[in-house]
Amino acid sequence: MAFYNNKVITTLSSAVLMAACSLGLATTANAAPAKANVSKSAPIFYGDGGEYPFSSAVRVGDTLYMSGQIGTKDGKLVRGGVKAETKQALDNINSVLLQYGYQKSDIVKCMAMLKDMDDFGDFNEVYKTELAKPYPVRSAFGVADLAINSSVEIECMAAK
Template identity: 80%
Template sequence: MITSHKSPATKLGKILPTAALALGLAFSAQAATATANPTLSQSKPVFLGDGGDYPFSSAVRVGDTLYMSGQIGFKDGKLVEGGIKAEAKQSLDNINGVLLQYGYQKSDLVKCMAMLTDMGDFDDFNEVYKAELSKPYPVRSAFGVADLAANASVEIECIAAK
């Protein structure tokens, strides 16, 4: 049996280049990860406005994105009369007011969620929605719900981004 005894220096000479290569790849991977998304920011949420007597903010801004609380058809402290069309229009007017208050506009809307207490009102809701917003429309979800605050027929919640 022939055995070869290599000196520790010979073994080290083979290990060091391999270790250096591995470390270089690790450093390169970390550098690539850090620079792959330079637009990623560490913005902290800024809570805006308040819900008056209710425990919520009217909006929260994170970076250039504005997340708004849901709006029902309230005007002057009470629900507007006239059913789904009047409530939907007032809800969207309220959303527009929040947008303008914080430096945004309807064209900055990217996502809306509509909650309807009667899905039979869906077509009437869409008629108002199309009249109040313009193409390209924000992405949207619509849900049928059992009840809404203040016996509202519709609540709309949106997200805007610049």
């Protein structure tokens, strides 16, 4: 008799499980489709880079991604080495920020590329005077060469 009761219980359990699954499938089929979490803000590309194939900045939502800046003024590399170039590159970054409605305090990440890592101290000296605490997160890389023989290139991202 115990065998018969176990078989009945197993059969009934399977039937109840199948009915519950069928009900769940029927309910799911009639439910409204889930909405994907889609950004309402498509990328906006600013500037065309002039003769070069890049934008000066791209905004996605409230984040502004800027192209790297070197220490040029009026189309020429400033004189004075890494300190002067760093100051000018950060001035150029500030100009891009202001042009698109951001400010230095909106910067959240920077990447610095230095042609000579021995210039790291001089670079940091200027960087600290141009940006305020809390400083953005940052990476620094030693590179073999930079455009127009510059000593430093800085790329930043800003968010509101």
